[in-house]
C-alpha cells in the first residue's frame with residue numbers, strides 16, 4: 539500500500555521525542571492503546587486543573603473548546619463541523635445509528651467475520667427488535683474482503699456495518715466501492731473507523747457513509763472514553779438516544795434553560811453525548827488532533843506503510859511468516875500469521891523483552907507509529923528469532 543506519490547522526502551522522521559517512551563520499550567501496539575503525546579498529557583493536566591478552580595470556568599467554556607475539536611475532527615475526514623457529534627465509544631455511536639434505522643423482517647445487516655464486537659452487538663440488538671438477520675461475510679481465503687463484501691450486498695441488504703480495515707490483521711476494505719453498492723440497493727452504510735481514521739485517509743465526500751464512529755484512543759492518539767460520530771446530513775433529523783440540555787437550541791443562555799426547548803442545536807449536535815464539554819479530556823483530544831493535522835494523514839500512512847512493509851518482508855524472508863499481501867492490507871496495520879498459530883510462549887518472551895504487540899485471532903498484530911525506531915524493530919526480530927528458530 540505504499541502509494542507511488544509518497545517519496546522518501548515526504549516520510550516523517552522518528553517523532554519519539556514527542557512521547558514518553560523509555561528506550562528499552564518497543565511499542566508495536568497502537569491498535570491496542572496509543573501512548574498520549576507529551577503535549578496532550580500537558581493539555582490534559584491543565585484541563586483537569588481547571589476543575590479545581592471552577593470560578594474560572596465560564597459558560598463559553600462549555601462551547602468553545604468542543605466546537606474547536608469538532609472542527610479539527612471534521613477536517614480530518616473532509617466533513618463539515620455540523621456533521622460531527624461526540625460519542626464516547628463506538629458502541630455509543632452505533633447505538634445512535636441503530637436507533638434511527640428502520641428495517642423489515644426480510645432485510646439483512648451485513649458485517650465481516652470476526653469483526654470487533656462494538657460494531658456487531660448493536661446490530662444483533664436491532665435484528666432482535668425487527669426480525670432482520672445479521673450476516674457475517676466469511677473471511678476470504680485470498681484476503682479480498684472487498685469482493686466478498688460486494689458479493690454479499692443485494693436488494694435484501696438494509697445495513698452494511700463494517701470497518702475500513704480488519705482489526706485482526708489490517709485486511710483492507712475499499713469503502714468507496716462499498717458505498718456505491720450501498721447506494722445502489724438503498725442500504726445504510728455504518729463504518730467503524732477506530733482502527734484506521736488518523737492513519738488511513740477517509741473522505742466522507744468520496745465514501746459517503748451514513749454514520750462513521752471513531753474511538754479516539756488508538757490512531758487519533760487521543761484519550762480513552764472519547765470519540766466521534768459523523769452523521770451524514772441526510773440523517774441529521776433523527777432522534778437521539780438521550781436528551782441533554784446542551785444539545786437544545788439556545789443552550790448558551792444558562793438563565794433560560796428552564797424554558798424547555800423542543801428544537802435542537804444545528805446538524806449532528808443533537809447526537810452529542812451528555813456532558814460533552816469534558817474539561818479534562820477535550821484539551822487532550824485537541825492537542826492530539828493538532829499533531830495529526832501537522833503531520834498529515836497521507837504522510838503518516840506513507841511512513842507507517844514503509845515500516846510495516848519492511849517488517850512483513852523480513853518476517854517472510856527470515857522465518858516464512860506470512861501476512862495479508864500489501865495491496866489488500868491497510869498500510870499502517872500488520873498481522874503476522876504463523877503457520878500452526880502463534881507459538882504459545884511467544885507473547886511471554888516478547889513481554890519479557892519489553893516488546894509490545896498483541897495476538898488477535900490467529901494473527902500477531904504489529905502496529906507501529908511515528909515513535910517506532912529501527913532499534914525497536916531489531917528488538918522485535920531478536921525475540922522472534924529466539925522463539926521461532
Ligand SMILES: Cc1ncc(COP(=O)(O)O)c(C=O)c1O
Pocket residue numbers: 569570626627628629630654656701705730732733753
Ligand atoms: C475496531 C474497533 N472498534 C472499536 C473499538 C473500541 O470500541 P468501544 O469504543 O465501543 O469500546 C476497538 C477496540 O479495540 C476496535 O478494535
